[in-house]
Amino acid sequence: MATATGKNAKKTNKQTDTAGTKSSQKDGGSYQAKDIEVLEGLEAVRRRPAMYIGTTDARGLHHLLWEIVDNSVDEFLAGETDRINCTLHKDGSSITVSDNGRGIPVDKHPKTKKSALELILTTLHAGGKFSDKNYARSGGLHGVGSSVVNALSTEMIATVRRDGHEWMQSYKRGQPTAGVKQVRRIRGHGTTIFFRPDDSIFRRTKFNPETIRQHLEDISFIHGGLKIFFHDETKGETHELHHPEGxxxxxxxxxxxxxxxxxxxxxxxxxxxxxxxxxxxxxxxxxxxxxxxxxxxxxxxxxxxxxxxxxxxxxxxxxxxxxxxxxxxxxxxxxxxxxxxxxxxxxxxxxxxxxxxxxxxxxxxxxxxxxxxxxxxxxxxxxxRGSTPTRRLPTRSSAGSCSPPALAWPA
Structure with a gap:
């Protein structure tokens, strides 16, 4: 059996080392268990915001507001509120949304032992809309909307009015800065959310007042019994949006x-x-x-x-x-x-x-x-059914329009 000697032996050893390296790379190389990242809490939202709000441009920025407003609308759908206030503050980069609904629960959750308020605003997939027990129909389904807004904001303050008291908790980039505090005795009920989007996430953090007004007015048409008040402090204007005619x-x-x-x-x-x-x-x-x-x-x-x-x-x-x-x-x-x-x-x-x-x-x-x-x-x-107004059907044919058919509307 022939064996390699001298230069041939070195060459053979080098080829073996190279082959071993390639084999090692195919088997995983430097990619080891220590390279696996585990993102805790809302860190994943901050790392990949587009997964949750679609984009970080103006459309994604306004989507934060839509998520908070949708929660108040869900209270309306549940028959628990008839009024929403939305305030764009003078800086143009912070917003407060308030309703007179039931108020987010603040008592301790039996499993996590955390306040339900903190749980909802700091945990993905935590909410009361996974079953129809509290909301027969709602826009919020995944339990991520409010917590995503919190994660992508430099500041959020939640104020809850329920059970004869006002409660408050503040957050920074999705993390509580203090526990839930009982502020004072108060009549009434509802939830107020203040938030300021993170300028390290969004290209621009200035909201467009007209975009907000149009969106809120659309909602007021779809939900005829709901009253929405948009306070635009950047212009000193208030818009009452209420369209019971639907x-x-x-x-x-x-x-x-x-x-x-x-x-x-x-x-x-x-x-x-x-x-x-x-x-x-x-x-x-x-x-x-x-x-x-x-x-x-x-x-x-x-x-x-x-x-x-x-x-x-x-x-x-x-x-x-x-x-x-x-x-x-x-x-x-x-x-x-x-x-x-x-x-x-x-x-x-x-x-x-x-x-x-x-x-x-x-x-x-x-x-x-x-x-x-x-x-x-x-x-x-x-x-x-009904009467029969007419409509001349258009056509792209050079032959011109066809005869107008009678279309019967429902009564």
Whole structure:
């Protein structure tokens, strides 16, 4: 058997060492157990904020406020509050949200032995909305909203009024700076949250007053019985936002704001409670050429749509086509597409669900599979009832517009 000697032996040893190194690298190399990081508490939120609020630009900044406001809206949905105050302070970078709801519990949690207030504001997935015991319908589902806002704020102060006393706790970047304190005896009930976003997380921490006002006004239309007061200290203005007439008035507003002219006087509107889900739809056609749909789930705007929007679009298209077939309304030499039918339409759909399946913490898309069929089933029968205003269907064909079909609105 031949053996390597001299230079050949050194070369062989070097090759062996190199091979061993490569083998070691494949087996893990310097990647060891000590390299594994365990992020405690809210540290993960601060390390990867986009996972929880989508982005750290202006949209993510305002999302912090939406999370706090949504908690107060959930109290309204539970029948426990009728008023929300939102104050943008003079610095433009800090906000206070207050309601007259039940007030966050402050007593000790039986398992953690911490105050429920501290638990909710400093712990991910801690909250009272995982079952329908306290909230039959709510926007907050994951128990992370308030704690995420706390983690991404240099300062937060929570004030709770309940059980005849006022309680308070302060925080810095998600960590309590003191225990929950009983401040004074007081009448009334509710929760007040003050927070200041962290300028080491966000590119800019100045809130846009008009963005806030528009968002709060949208909420006041969706929840007709809710009164919202927006105090803008940067301009010395107060806006009372209260629209008991609901989404019908909202449709009129966004149509007017968009400088669109409706082609009929009475909008299509329908609503239904279906297997625990409440669905409300209002729409009309305009002389515009675009399609505008605003969808909401438990009062939260679903910018990316979802199954409720797909059911709406399908239902409208099928209802109109069915009406045209039944009444033998045909466009000579023109094929009417679903896009043609929905051209110029302005729609608001609001659904209230006991168990909404949102895509991600920012809740911009709804994934409940049953909603598509429920919404479609609500829309299609609507064209069989009521009066019959008309709408000339647009077409992209050079043949011109087809004959105007009569569309029956619900009574």
């Amino acid at each position: 989404i019908g008035a909202y449709l009129e507003k966004i149509t007017t704001d968009g400088q669109k002219k409706s082609v009929h006087e009475i909008p299509f509107s329908t609503e239904k409670d279906d297997r625990g889900n409440r669905i409300e739809v209002v729409l009309h056609w305009t002389e515009a050429t675009d399609e505008e749909v605003r969808s909401y789930v438990n009062g939260i705007r679903t910018h990316a749509g979802g199954t409720h929007e797909s059911g709406l679009r399908t239902g409208v298209a099928k209802a109109v086509k069915n009406y045209m077939d039944v009444h033998d309304i045909k466009a000579k030499g023109v094929t009417v597409t679903n896009d043609d039918i929905r051209e110029g339409i302005v729609t608001i759909i609001s659904v209230f669900l006991g168990d909404p399946m949102f895509q991600g913490q920012t809740k911009e898309k709804l994934n409940n599979p049953e909603l598509s069929g429920q919404v479609e089933g609500l829309i299609r029968p609507g064209w069989k």
